[in-house]
Amino acid sequence: MSLTKESAARDVVLSSGTHVRYYEAGDADAASVVLLHGSGPGATGWSNFSGNIGAIADAGFHVIAPDMPGWGDSDAVATKDMDHDKDLIELLDALGLERAALVGNSMGAHTAVRFATLHPERITHLVTMGASLGKGQASLFGPSGGPSEGLKVLVRAYKDASPENMKALVEIMTYDNARFATPELTEARSEAALARPDHLANYVEGLAHGAPIPIKVDREKIREIQTPALLIHGRDDRVLSYEVTLWLLANIPHSRAVLLNHCGHWAMIEHAEEFNRLVVDFLRHN
Structure with a gap:
């Protein structure tokens, strides 16, 4: 599928009055898949999933990748007021989608897991990568107290979204820095972040309220x-330890996990082709 950011962009106003930008591809009558981006300055549905939207749609699915409120081209919202579960319900209702598969990275994975606990009738499949459980998640392999190395870099980039800090952010998020931490990508992420100073300010102000995870899962x-759940994690993730995925595997009955070597926090970007194959196969056969 030849897909561009401009051709895929759509806009909708939720019942709460919140404006949401989303990206869409595929047959609207096919089974729906919602891709939920992670946190971070410059993070959007498109920046996280531009290498996945078209491929999953080409496999016969209706794909939606929203900019969640507080990110991208969607409305700004204070972190303490965020509730992505409520936003997602309103988005599905606005688009006339009774049920959908949820595919989430990091913060988006947290949203998807929480959604599965609260609205099982609205979700067909759960896919996570680099999942977060919020504060207090035990870790044998990552830091047991305080933010990880990657989260420290993320917060620094929110406070100063310069190309230099964005380069450090992309480097900490990926394993293959030479391939992914390019001047073009870091400059684009910096420009996208600086274009929405309201999002940056809300995030920094919201650190005291639990950013980057607005609502904690029970x-x-x-x-x-x-x-049915597919849990994907990078072995070299320096933002969130893969032990989170092992914990989810032990606690979600109908789950399976894939641990990718030479992979950081962005499996869908660093291993796009394999990620797309894993997701499509899982959606088709579970």
């Missing part, structure tokens, strides 16, 4: 998830 309810 971990006790995770054990009740009956949705």
Whole structure:
């Protein structure tokens, strides 16, 4: 599919009055897949999933990749007021989607897991990569207290979204820096972040309220998830330890995990072809 950011861009106003930008591809009558981006300055549905939207749509699915409120070209919102679960319900309703598969990276994975605990009737499949459970997640392999190396870099880039700090952010998010931390990408991410100073300011102000995860999942309810789940994580993730995915694997009954070597926090970018194959196969056969 020959897809561009401009041709895929759509806009919708939710029942709450919030404006949301989203990117769409595929047959609207096909099974729907919603791609949920992670946190970070310059993060959008397109910047996270430009290498996946067309491929998954070409496999026969209706693909939606929103800029969640507080990110990208969607409305600004204070972190303390964010509730991406509510936003996602309103988005599905606005688009006339009864059910959808949810594919989330990092913050988006957290949203997808929480959604599965609260609205099992609205989700067909759960796919996570680089999942976060919020504060207090135990870790044998990552830091056991305080933010990880990657989260420290992310916060620094929010406070100063310069090309230099954005380069450090892309480098910490990926394993193959030479391939992905290019001047073009870091400059584009910097420009995208600086274009929305309201998002940057809200994030920094919201650090005291739990950014970058606006609403915490109830971990006790995770054990009740009956949705088929595919859990993907990079072995070299310096933002969130792959032990989070091992914990989810142990606690979600109908789950399977894929741990990718030579992969950081952005599996869908660093290993796009394999990621697309994994997701499409999972959606078709589970």
